Every structure is written in C-alpha cells, then in structure tokens.
Amino acid sequence: MSSISIPPTHPAVASLAPRAPLAIVNQPTLPPGPGQIQVHVTWTSSTPLDLHVADGGLLVKPEDYPFLMGGSYGGTVVAVGPPPSDGSQARNLQPGDQVFGFVPPGCGDPCFQTYINVSSFTASPLPPNLTLQEAVTVSANLVTVFQAARTSLDLEVKWPVEAGWQPHQASAPILIWGAASSVGLYAVQVFRHQGYRNVIAVASEKHHETLRALGATACFDYRQRDVVDKILAHLPAKEGSDGPKVPYILDCIASREETLRPLTRIAERGTRVGILLPVINVHATRDRAPEYEMDVEKAFPGGWKEEVRLRGTRANFYHHDKDFRDHLQPEWVPAMLQQGIVHPNKQRVVEGQTLRERAQNALDILRDRGISGEKLVWRVADSDN
Numbered sequence: 001m002s003s004i005s006i007p008p009t010h011p012a013v014a015s016l017a018p019r020a021p022l023a024i025v026n027q028p029t030l031p032p033g034p035g036q037i038q039v040h041v042t043w044t045s046s047t048p049l050d051l052h053v054a055d056g057g058l059l060v061k062p063e064d065y066p067f068l069m070g071g072s073y074g075g076t077v078v079a080v081g082p083p084p085s086d087g088s089q090a091r092n093l094q095p096g097d098q099v100f101g102f103v104p105p106g107c108g109d110p111c112f113q114t115y116i117n118v119s120s121f122t123a124s125p126l127p128p129n130l131t132l133q134e135a136v137t138v139s140a141n142l143v144t145v146f147q148a149a150r151t152s153l154d155l156e157v158k159w160p161v162e163a164g165w166q167p168h169q170a171s172a173p174i175l176i177w178g179a180a181s182s183v184g185l186y187a188v189q190v191f192r193h194q195g196y197r198n199v200i201a202v203a204s205e206k207h208h209e210t211l212r213a214l215g216a217t218a219c220f221d222y223r224q225r226d227v228v229d230k231i232l233a234h235l236p237a238k239e240g241s242d243g244p245k246v247p248y249i250l251d252c253i254a255s256r257e258e259t260l261r262p263l264t265r266i267a268e269r270g271t272r273v274g275i276l277l278p279v280i281n282v283h284a285t286r287d288r289a290p291e292y293e294m295d296v297e298k299a300f301p302g303g304w305k306e307e308v309r310l311r312g313t314r315a316n317f318y319h320h321d322k323d324f325r326d327h328l329q330p331e332w333v334p335a336m337l338q339q340g341i342v343h344p345n346k347q348r349v350v351e352g353q354t355l356r357e358r359a360q361n362a363l364d365i366l367r368d369r370g371i372s373g374e375k376l377v378w379r380v381a382d383s384d385n
C-alpha cells in the first residue's frame, strides 16, 4: 500500500504567456472522478510540444492562461475513483501500483504537477524490467507511432503479433524521416515488430548503427546535400505498377524547410505522407518567436506532386479509436516493453533545484535544439513519498 499522505494543494508548472518564463501555480488536490486514478507524479519527460506551447502558445486560447503543462507521467497510484461512466473498461489498479502514461487533453490533468487525476485507460502498469525514469520516455511517442500508422498511413497495426504474421504491405518501403527522434526510434521498432520489412531511416550518420540494429533496412544522412538523390537511387525501379516508389512516408520532424521541402521531391501520386503536427515554419530561438501551421495542406502549397496524400498526425486523438483507448496503454505498451520488443529512449536527466527550474531547463534545451537520440526526463515530486 502507498504510504503517501495527500496534501490539500500541490504545485503545478504553468505557462503564463507565450515566451514568458514558466511559473508555479498552486492547485487543489481533488479526489479522482469516475474512471480516474490519482497519481503521485515522480517523473516526467519533456517533448517539443512543450516548446510549441510555451513559446508559440500553440492551441492555447488567451482565456486558458495560466496554462498547465505536461503530457506524460510516471508515478504511484494513490487513489482510485468510482468505475468509469464513459464506456471504457474498469482497470484493476490499486493504491501503491507504479504506472506511467500519456494523457491527451480531456483525459485528465496536465502532468507537470505532483498530483494528477487521469483516466485509467491512460495508465500502463510499470513492467518489472523498467524504472519510471525509463518508462516516461515511452508513452506519448509510442502512442504517436500507432496513431500515425493507423490513421495517417493506413497501415495495419495490431496486438498481439503472432509468429509468422505478415501485414498486407510487408515489403513496401516505409520512409521514416527523423528516425533518430524519439518518435522515429519507436517507429522503426514498431514497424519491424509489426512485420514491415523495408523501413528506410533518415537520421544523422552517428545513429545509423543503432537504427540498423533496431530494424532499419537502409539509412541515409539528412545532413548530406544529396540525401534525396541517394534515397531515390536506392529505391527499386517501378515494375509494371503505376504505384509510388515509396508508398509510405512518416515525417517525424515536420519542418517546412528541413523536411517537407526534401520530401516533396520523394513523394509521388499515391504516396501517403504522415506529418507529425505542427509543421514548424520557424523554429523558436532565444531571439525569435516560433511559427507553426496545423493544416498540412497549407504547409507547402503547390509544392507537392498531384495526389500525394498528406495527413497530419495528432496523438491527442488516439483514444477516439476504441481499440487503442481500451488496449494500447493499459496492455500493449507494457507488454512491448516487458518483452523487449521496444526499448525506451536513452534518457538525459534534467537537473534543477526546484520543479520550476527543472521544467524551465528542459524547455531551454529544447529551444536550443540540444537533443540527439535521447529524451529529456526530470523529477516532478522531489521524492517518492
């Protein structure tokens, strides 16, 4: 059983305005509602979305400030609410259980606070071979990969994957641009496990060995000027079919100039291009506010060949798929980790004297584009109890 005594109020990290320093606001600690669990949050991870929100005010209305932040949690269940009333399954979680998860808006509290109430379908029980520090690298971006595969690329993904299973498009090339990003690393592992045998990875050369070990069949370095020519030369000539050479592209970076522009040369009629929103028109820097585009059709007008199928991926809606809602985080994610099918990202622990400092330091690293093949993780509560 958990020995944590729950305080009446607790600290939460908030954005007060675009580009303002992060702040701490005090929140009431309310009991969990139907279908919710209450979690004492000890670890979280930062994601580029935090920067999009804090510096760009992405999807934040003026009346939403102070805007509480954070999408992923790792911690201990301290209370369990009444059974769900939204049709989701009751979960067998108890106070004292260690859990981690990704919380889309509307499914619970933002996670950069020491206590949260979240829908129990967002919780993955911590497998015995993992720490919470490792686990918080996983949920948001592994969920993103499943969402992108099913809703943006129309690729079959399922659980369990029986030995010998072959999806319909098993040998079709799938190009993952930004394969060393957190999402990209999970994408390579998931596609291999789901039976896709032709995963082409685009990442800095230093990551190629790792990516091959995880399942990439070919790797290209986006820093080389002729990377697009090299990718095109690698693809087999079309034989008889008028389908595209690369039917599936996942853009894990979604930068107008750095990734969309080169991809317009690769995508052809019929290529499905999944783009992890937002499209970044201008990256945030210390001197410059970022600019984003949420409509993939407007991101590069006139730049794509005819009938390229552009789809923006948004993990925030993954739970609209009932199969994902009921099974992805409660069952598939922990099983994939326990069975070693998916390995957590490398972690960089962000230090700081206070909760606010750690959140701010992580944000500054994201703004400086200081991440390569790793995930920023940090303590939320100062201690486990």
Ligand SMILES: NC(=O)c1ccc[n+]([C@@H]2O[C@H](COP(=O)([O-])OP(=O)(O)OC[C@H]3O[C@@H](n4cnc5c(N)ncnc54)[C@H](OP(=O)(O)O)[C@@H]3O)[C@@H](O)[C@H]2O)c1
Pocket (backbone or CB within 6 Å): 047, 048, 049, 052, 140, 141, 144, 177, 178, 179, 180, 181, 182, 183, 184, 202, 203, 204, 205, 207, 222, 252, 253, 254, 255, 258, 259, 276, 277, 278, 313, 314, 315, 316, 371, 372, 373, 374
């Ligand atoms: N809409 C959604 O549901 C959703 C969900 C998750 C993420 N996202 C978005 O997806 C993006 C990636 O998120 P993340 O957490 O995976 O990012 P991340 O791990 O922080 O990305 C860092 C990586 O980006 C790679 N990179 C940077 N510029 C690149 C380029 N031009 N070409 C190829 N790789 C490049 C770097 O690779 P090297 O080390 O090889 O240089 C680095 O390892 C973010 O913009 C995020 O907001 C959206």
